[in-house]
Amino acid sequence: MADASYPDDLRYHAEHDWARVDGEVATLGITWYAQDSLGEVVFFDPPAVGTTIAKDEPYAEVESVKAVSDVVAPVSGEIVEVNPALGDAPETINDDPYGDGWMVKVRLSDVSELDTLLDAAAYREILD
Amino acid sequence: MSRYTSATDADRREMLDAIGVETIEDLFADIPAGVRLDRPLDIAAGLSEQDVYARMRRLASRNVSTEDEISFLGAGMYDHYVPxxxxxxxxxxxxxxxxxxxxxxxxxxxxxxxxxxxxxxxxxxxxxxxxxxxxxxxxxxxxxxxxxxxxxxxxxxxxxxxxxxxxxxxxxxxxxxxxxxxxxxxxxxxxxxxxxxxxxxxxxxxxxxxxxxxxxxxxxxxxxxxxxxxxxxxxxxxxxxxxxxxxxxxxxxxxxxxxxxxxxxxxxxxxxxxxxxxxxxxxxxxxxxxxxxxxxxxxxxxxxxxxxxxxxxxxxxxxxxxxxxxxxxxxxxxxxxxxxxLSWLGRHGITELAELMLQRTAYARAELAALEGVELLHEQPVVREFAVTLDASVDRVIERCAAEGVNPGYALGRDFDEHPDGLLVAITEQRSRADIDRLVSVLGAAVTAERTGVMA
Amino acid sequence: MSKTMNDNRLHGDPGIADTAGQDGRGLSLEMPKQRDRAVTIFEKSKAGRRAFVAPELDVDAQPLDDLIPARMRRTEPPRLPEISEPEINRHYKRLSTRNFDLDEGFYPLGSCTMKHNPKLHERIAALPGNARLHPAQAPERAQGALELMYELQVALGEVAGLPHVSLQPSAGSHGELAGVLLTRAYHEDRGDHRTKVLTPDTAHGTNPATVTMAGYEVVKVGTDPDGGVDLEDLRAKADDQVACLMLTNPSTLGLFDRNIEEIASIVHGVGATLYYDGANLNAVMGISRPGDMGFDIVHYNLHKTFTQPHGGGGPGAGPIAVSDRIEPYLPRPQVVQGDDGSFVLDYDRPKSIGRLRGFQGNYGVFVRSYAYILSLGGDGLREASETAVLNANYLLARLREAGVAEYLPVAYDRLCMHEFVLSGAPMKRELGLKTLDLAKRLLDFGFHPPTVYFPLLVDEALLVEPTETETKETLDAFADTIAEILREGEQDPEIARNAPYTTPVRRLDEAGAAKRPVLRQPL
Missing domain, CATH: 3.40.640.10 (Type I PLP-dependent aspartate aminotransferase-like (Major domain))
Structure with missing residues (x-):
């Protein structure tokens, strides 16, 4: 597991999620802090492609051996892709939370929601 | 000293001192007076091990177990042999x-x-x-x-x-x-x-x-x-x-x-x-x-x-x-x-045991069905248990059989209003042909007695 | 008590075991620790071996096809082991030596009440009149069993201060389910359809799980700084949609709630029932009764308070006792005494919630618990609770000594009841040792660890319950060992971080097991 990091190019949600925006599609995942608190991830229960998710509501579950955590949506939209690699290797979420450990891609239903998210500095402040 | 504890008076004193309280009572200071029990529990004083055994043995002896009668009771639990x-x-x-x-x-x-x-x-x-x-x-x-x-x-x-x-x-x-x-x-x-x-x-x-x-x-x-x-x-x-x-x-x-x-x-x-x-x-x-x-x-x-x-x-x-x-x-x-x-039965034993039950149950079913006043409740395939209907009160037939040391089975009327005359009979591997023959004779006599009004 | 597990109880037979690597980092183990490789009984199977010999077929055999059509019959036997009796015996005997058990040593597993299991009880339970009594036997030919159940109901009711008892539930959580379903029946019968059940944030997980299974929404109530129910939070959440408050008292923090009368008044004030989780009843037998505290429904854990051996995860039994207003809804059948003094099973209970399981409950457990009550008597039960509380407070006092308390402070600085909670947070901060590391290191010293990481409210929690059947010497040895492990941790925390060393296996890859589950022997 790498050291704590919070890349500047991401937007953050206070429930320890991040979003990487590319036009109308955002890639979502959990932050370094979230995966570190949870411990080794053993199971990721994704939503189905095509379902809609709502900002601030749980859209998936992630499990370690002794804990279950809801994954909260930082934005609203429709799931267009689920990371297929997490089925066999959920620990990728620990190894590379901002890269190969991404969880879903979402077509944004309200781009203005992005304005409510935090930048890396603001998110770090929450952690402190 | 309470049974199964080992604190001596000296232990107790030392332990209370270490805790920093005077009495055991002080340990319960958090319990409000209004919810304390102000009398001893109304449960008899403790008995010696011998006396507990004797009392429990007397209670157990008032039960008729499957060692005390020839039992064909099943209905969900069965008298199989426990190795x-x-x-x-x-x-x-x-x-x-x-x-x-x-x-x-x-x-x-x-x-x-x-x-x-x-x-x-x-x-x-x-x-x-x-x-x-x-x-x-x-x-x-x-x-x-x-x-x-x-x-x-x-x-x-x-x-x-x-x-x-x-x-x-x-x-x-x-x-x-x-x-x-x-x-x-x-x-x-x-x-x-x-x-x-x-x-x-x-x-x-x-x-x-x-x-x-x-x-x-x-x-x-x-x-x-x-x-x-x-x-x-x-x-x-x-x-x-x-x-x-x-x-x-x-x-x-x-x-x-x-x-x-x-x-x-x-x-x-x-x-x-x-x-x-x-x-x-x-x-x-x-x-x-x-x-x-x-x-x-x-x-x-x-x-x-x-x-x-x-x-x-x-x-x-x-x-x-x-x-x-x-x-x-x-x-x-x-x-x-x-x-x-399951390990003791093993791969082939489980089949052998099931087939033994199958054969003896088929025998018992045919023998009982041949009795006057006894009919099969259904003719479907069975393995260990089958149902018959009696042309007599099932409860009274069971009582008559019990007097002869045989428990003929389970009265279906307890659960099935549509089968008030039904009797469910189970044949485990512990019931031999001789036991089955005894059932047939005792049950047959009981049904006949009920039908003809003979006093038990 | 030995400081290292240097006898062979936890190890394989040295004659045939392979030898483990010695990585005990500075440990002075007196002999190399040897461990078996686990081999399942299925792997010991060899075609042609057997233990079972079928009784003789003494009736004329009929063709199987005449008895059951071929299409309904099994074509391949299940791949159960083919193995001889001596090998089955040796296999399971040797597996048993890979367990730590209550008869082996101290087992201060909080909330589990691991008290001595009297051996008399096994003898009594095995009497044919008990062990071979068919559950559908006519009541007139099972009078001994029904009398025993009746008398147990009376005694349990007296301990709880609630007159009506059903023995039927199979374990504590089953009793909880019965209790919440009774609450539902009670409200519904009055035309009152409520939606929520309150549980404190300190509750056992079984409480909220039960609430959901019974069709209610869980609402959490907070804990005040003193470790009791937060009364303000309770008042704010208790409304006319609340069906019940489920409470453990003493709580899972080992503390008696001083405000219990006020809590009962708030809960009853909104028309809800008060449910007593009896997991901690061992603290208050003969001292304070849930019924007198205002509880409507209580469950007992006979496998805790009333010493049914736990069997490595059951069997248990979870009888319930209720107040008059809940009585009409108790499960069917009830054991009652008729006018002629005989005992019968009463099914005629029109408002009953119905059955929770087959037949009359875990009778074999009732036999043991009744024998226990006969042995102790009313005074003995009280003394058991007093001694349990004495032992807990004494052990807590020993763990408050210098060298321990700065690393493992008690979570709530009060007298405790029969158990108490320590926090390993300072140990983690100062020594880099987690509660888990301490627990694993205790294994090397021959102790079962306390309950860890529960209650959730306390960071790095250890929940310690010594029970009344332990000696002062055992408690001292445990306290000394904790101090020694902490001293060792000051010198070299790696030792505890890699513990245990002396057990049949060492730390196991639980994440791997969960990621790629292997849940049966591949054959």
Whole structure:
């Protein structure tokens, strides 16, 4: 597991999620802090492609051996892709939370929601 | 000094001093005066070990056990032989006295037992995954209902009238809580009516419950029923009698989703109804919704093979209000008896035992049916148990037989208004031909006496 | 008490075991630790071996096809082991030696009440009049069993201060389910459809899980700084949609709630029932009764308070006792005494919630618990509770000594009841040792660890319950060992971080087991 990091190019949600925006599609995942608190991830229960998710509501579950955590949506939209690699290797979420450990891609239903998210500095402040 | 404690007066003084209080009473200072018991408990003074034994022995002697009469009682629990090996191994402190294996490094014995048990149940039922046990048969059926509810969120249960009546009632009790309704499917000539099942199916059905064999002893035609039950996305739940699966096609062969059942017949004593264990086996796609403990294989830091409780995020201590069940303590020791017993029977023994029951039951059924005033309640295939109707009061016939040292079976009228004259007769391997012949003679005489009005 | 597990109880037979690597980092183990490789009974199977010999077929055999159509019959036997009796015996005997058990040593597993299991009870339970009594036997031929159940009901009712008892539930959580379903029946019978059940944030996980299974929504109530129910939070959340408050008292923090009368008044004030989780009843037998505290429904854990051996995860039994207003809804059947003094099973209970399981409950457990009550008597039960509380407070006092308390402070600095909670947070901060590391290191010293990481409210929690059947010497040895492990941790925390060393296996890869589940022996 790498050291704590919070890349500047991401937007953050206070429930320890991040979003990487590319036009109308955002890639979502959990932050370094979230995966570190949870411990080794053993199971990721994704939503189905095509379902809609709502900002601030749980859209998936992630499990370690002794804990279950809801994954909260930082934005609203429709799931267009689920990371297929997490089925066999959920620990990728620990190894590379901002890269190969991404969880879903979402077509944004309200781009203005992005304005409510935090930048890396603001998110770090929450952690402190 | 209270029995089983060892604090001497000197210990007590030293301990109170270390705590920094004067009296034991001071330790209870947090308990408000208004809720203290201001008198001794109204429970008799303690007895010596000898006196407790004598008292308990006297109580036990007032029960008529299967050693005191020739018993053909079944109806869900059966007087099978429990090998001495089981008693001996279960009496070992190492199995008898630990708690649930929360510390796997010092619980490999219990954990490996559970892994072997899961394997054995998987083999017998033909389903890929078994948990490490639930309480007993009827509550296992209710637990299966809850799983179905979690799985497809639907609200209707269709239940064969051939399910054990205690299981049906337990399911009703539970379903009322979690908001599902229970509808009975009638029997036709002793087995679940496929037309009634087909007519009742719909896309709001959460699960269909069948028993194999059913409560009347009849072997259900799962080949015909299973496709109907699974036609609309409902789960098919079969409550099976495990020893009969030595000869019957296992539920897994019919793609049932869940197979549960009463494990008492697998090396557990009757114990007036418990403790025994319930088994709970599922298809792979339901593994994350299983109730109860589940053991998996892994390795330790030195690469050594070991076993741990696994997929625990399903359970109440982690998932709390979203858990797949509230079960915590289950029936580990009884499941140990189960896996020892299945190993003792072995691959071929389970079939030999089932075939022996099959032959003796067929003999008993034919002999009883040949009696005046006795008719078969149904003519379906049976394995260990069958139902007859008597042309006489069943309760009085049972009393007459009891006076002759024979318990002829279970009065079906206790649960089935439609069969007030029904008698359910079970033939385990402990009932020899001589015992059966005695039953035939005593029951025949009792029925005749009742029909002709002869005084008992 | 030995400081290292240097006997063979936890190890394989040295004659045939392979030898483990010695990585005990500075440990002075007196002999190399040897461990078996686990081999399952299925792997010991060999075609042609057997233990079972079927009784003689003494009736004329008929063709199987005439008895059951071939399409209904099994074509392949289940792949159960083919193995001889001596090998089954040896297999399970040796597996047993890979367990730590209550008869082996101290087992302060909080909330589990691991008290001595009297051996008399096994002898009595095995009497044929108990062990071979069929559950459908006519009541007139099972009078001894029904009398025993009746008398147990009376005694349990007296302990709880609630007159009506059902023995039927199979374990504590099953009793909880019964209790919440009774609550539902009670409200529904009055035409009152409520939606919520309150549980404190300190509750056992079984409480909220039960609430959901019974069709209610869980609402959490907070804990005040003193470790009791937060009364303000309770008042704010108790409304006319609340069906019940489920409470453990003493709580899972080992503390008696001083405000219990006020709590009962708030809960009853909104028409809800008060449910007593009896997991901690061992603290208050004969001293304070749930019924007198205002509880409507209580469950007992006979496998805790009333010493049914736990069997490595059951069997148990979870009888319930209820107040007059809940009585009409109790499960069927009830054991009652008729006018002629005989005992019968009463099914005629029109408002009953119905059955929770088959037959009459875990009778074999009732036999043991009744024998226990006969042995102790009313005074003995009280003394058991007093001694349990004395032992807990004494052990707590020993753990408050210098060298321990700065690393493992008690979570709530009060007298405790029969158990107490320590926090390993300072130990983690100062020594880099987690509660888990301490627990694993205790294994090397021959102790079962306390309950860890529960209650959830306390960071790095250890929940310690010594029970009344332990001696002062044992408690001292445990306290000394904790101090020694902490001293060792000051010198070299790696020792505890890699513990245990002396057990049949060492730390296991639980994440691997969960990621790629192997749930049965592949055959």
């Amino acid at each position: 001495a090996l089981v008693d001996n191994l279960l009496s070992r402190s190492e199995f008898l006295t630990p708690y649930t294996p929360y510390q796997p490094e010092i619980s490999q014995g219990s954990l490996q037992v559970m892994f072997e048990y899961q394997t054995a149940i998987s083999e017998v039922t033909g389903l890929p995954v078994s948990n490490a046990s639930v309480y007993e048969g009827p509550s296992a059926v209710a637990a299966a209902g809850y799983l179905a509810r979690l799985h497809n969120k639907r609200g209707r249960f269709l239940v064969s009238r051939g399910l054990h009546p205690h299981a049906l009632e337990t399911l009703r009790t539970n379903a009322h809580g979690f908001g599902a309704t229970v509808e009975e499917l009638p029997l036709s000539d002793g087995v679940t009516d496929p037309d009634a099942l087909a007519a009742a199916m719909g896309d709001d059905v959460a699960a269909v419950f069948l028993a194999q064999p059913n409560f009347l002893g009849a072997v259900e035609d799962l080949e015909a029923l299973a496709p109907l039950a699974r036609s609309t996305g409902a789960l098919l739940i079969v409550a099976a009698d495990p020893l009969t699966l030595g000869v019957l096609k296992p539920p897994g062969d019919f793609d049932v989703d869940i197979c549960v059942g009463e494990g008492q017949t697998l090396g557990n004593r009757l114990d007036f109804g418990g403790p025994s264990f319930g088994f709970f086996a599922v298809q792979e796609h339901l593994v994350r919704k299983l109730p109860g403990r589940l053991v998996g294989e892994t390795t330790d830091v030195d690469g050594r093979r070991g076993f741990v409780l696994t997929l625990q995020t399903r359970e109440q201590h982690i998932r709390r209000e979203k858990a797949t069940s509230n079960i915590c303590t289950a029936q580990a020791l009884n499941a140990l008896a189960g896996v020892i017993y």
